[in-house]
Amino acid sequence: MARLAQTAxxxxxxxxxLSTVRSxxxxxxxxxxxxxxxxxxxxxxxxxxxxxxxxFGLTIPEAYGGLGESLLSYALVVxxxxxxxxxxxxxxxxxxxxxxxxxxxxxxxQKEYFLPKMAQGIVRGAFSMxxxxxxxxxxxxxxRARRDGDDYVIxxxxxxxxxxxxxxxxxxxxxxxxxxxxxxxxxxxxTAFLVExxxxxxxxxxxxxxxxxxxxxxxxxxxxTEAVFSGYRIGADKVLGGAVGKGFPFMMDGIExxxxxxxxxxxxxxxRAFELAxxxxxxxxxxxxxxxxxxxxxxKLAEMATKVEAAHLMMVNAARLKDxxxxxxxxxxxAKLLASEYCxxxxxxxxxxxxxxxxxxxxxxxxxxxxxxxLLIGEGTSEIQKMIVSRGVLREYRSKG
Numbered sequence: 001m002a003r004l005a006q007t008a009x010x011x012x013x014x015x016x017x018l019s020t021v022r023s024x025x026x027x028x029x030x031x032x033x034x035x036x037x038x039x040x041x042x043x044x045x046x047x048x049x050x051x052x053x054x055x056f057g058l059t060i061p062e063a064y065g066g067l068g069e070s071l072l073s074y075a076l077v078v079x080x081x082x083x084x085x086x087x088x089x090x091x092x093x094x095x096x097x098x099x100x101x102x103x104x105x106x107x108x109x110q111k112e113y114f115l116p117k118m119a120q121g122i123v124r125g126a127f128s129m130x131x132x133x134x135x136x137x138x139x140x141x142x143x144r145a146r147r148d149g150d151d152y153v154i155x156x157x158x159x160x161x162x163x164x165x166x167x168x169x170x171x172x173x174x175x176x177x178x179x180x181x182x183x184x185x186x187x188x189x190x191t192a193f194l195v196e197x198x199x200x201x202x203x204x205x206x207x208x209x210x211x212x213x214x215x216x217x218x219x220x221x222x223x224x225t226e227a228v229f230s231g232y233r234i235g236a237d238k239v240l241g242g243a244v245g246k247g248f249p250f251m252m253d254g255i256e257x258x259x260x261x262x263x264x265x266x267x268x269x270x271x272r273a274f275e276l277a278x279x280x281x282x283x284x285x286x287x288x289x290x291x292x293x294x295x296x297x298x299x300k301l302a303e304m305a306t307k308v309e310a311a312h313l314m315m316v317n318a319a320r321l322k323d324x325x326x327x328x329x330x331x332x333x334x335a336k337l338l339a340s341e342y343c344x345x346x347x348x349x350x351x352x353x354x355x356x357x358x359x360x361x362x363x364x365x366x367x368x369x370x371x372x373x374x375l376l377i378g379e380g381t382s383e384i385q386k387m388i389v390s391r392g393v394l395r396e397y398r399s400k401g
Contacts, residue, residue, distance in 0.1 A: 057119030082268025098125025164225030
């Protein structure tokens with residue numbers, strides 16, 4: 001059989017891109033990931049390498065200086081990068097989501113202004129919905145923008161911004177209703193803004209503060225921050241698509257892309273965990289033979305390989321469905337659910353196969369063990385995915401009794 005997680009039906013261009021990225025991962029990411037991750041250092045040189053390869057413009061239309069590739073290409077690139085180090089895939093994830101939202105929903109002026117710079121990696125995007133007390137209840141957003149002449153004034157606190165300090169553009173979802181008694185559903189009172197800002201921490205612009213990095217058990221190297229808005233003034237021309245009250249569906253479109261991304265990241269980590277486990281199991285010997293020849297370990301490897309393959313196929317299916325323009329909330333939810341859960345299981349089994357060495361920081365599996373749990377909660381917990389999937393299933397299989 002072929003090696004795991006191969007994708008049928010790729011174009012020559014897609015195959016060439018993936019080959020180039022795979023080589024970059026093997027030469028420029030894997031050898032440096034452990035040192036950078038343990039020191040929680042931003043991978044600046046790796047990011048510059050991705051800029052030179054044109055990866056920041058992978059899905060941006062050619063008319064705006066990008067490569068114009070599909071979501072499938074993006075997902076497979078993310079899978080390869082996450083195989084090397086998940087944090088590097090985090091650098092480009094929110095960027096791709098914001099670029100997708102602008103490409104799909106931006107005004108012509110917004111597309112002309114942002115997309116060429118995003119394709120070059122000069123402008124890098126962050127994505128902000130969550131708030132300190134919000135959890136998964138997006139419709140309960142408290143951060144608010146009120147109209148003041150030709151501008152809006154934003155007040156409120158946002159939470160869990162990946163690339164909050166190193167990005168210079170935030171796609172921000174806030175409430176814009178001035179009078180809740182006017183009626184309408186809660187999600188119809190939300191608007192997406194395109195917030196330009198300098199990189200860095202502290203008060204980066206009048207009324208906008210990035211307090212500092214949130215310390216995490218894993219997913220290091222990439223910064224995760226809060227963003228505090230206090231009287232921050234922004235022009236009405238920075239409302240995404242010029243569409244007040246349409247922010248929720250715009251952000252959900254981006255989240256569907258993000259869920260495919262998380263599934264791809266989970267696949268990448270699971271592939272790497274399997275690679276490490278199968279290699280170690282053939283080298284480590286007990287009772288006169290490699291542990292891979294003991295049935296207990298052989299069966300683990302078989303189950304791990306099957307989970308890696310299943311997760312990859314579901315992720316590819318969700319990406320291809322999104323590329324057709326069809327609704328893919330259920331497919332993306334299924335892929336994210338299965339891939340993230342399997343990723344944790346495969347990584348744990350790889351850890352067990354390594355025995356005591358898996359607990360040592362000298363071995364790569366230790367890092368994967370701390371990274372994998374993030375995928376259970378990123379872009380919506382497993383429980384949220386189950387809600388999305390169950391609603392979709394009930395919609396399609398509604399009882400006629």
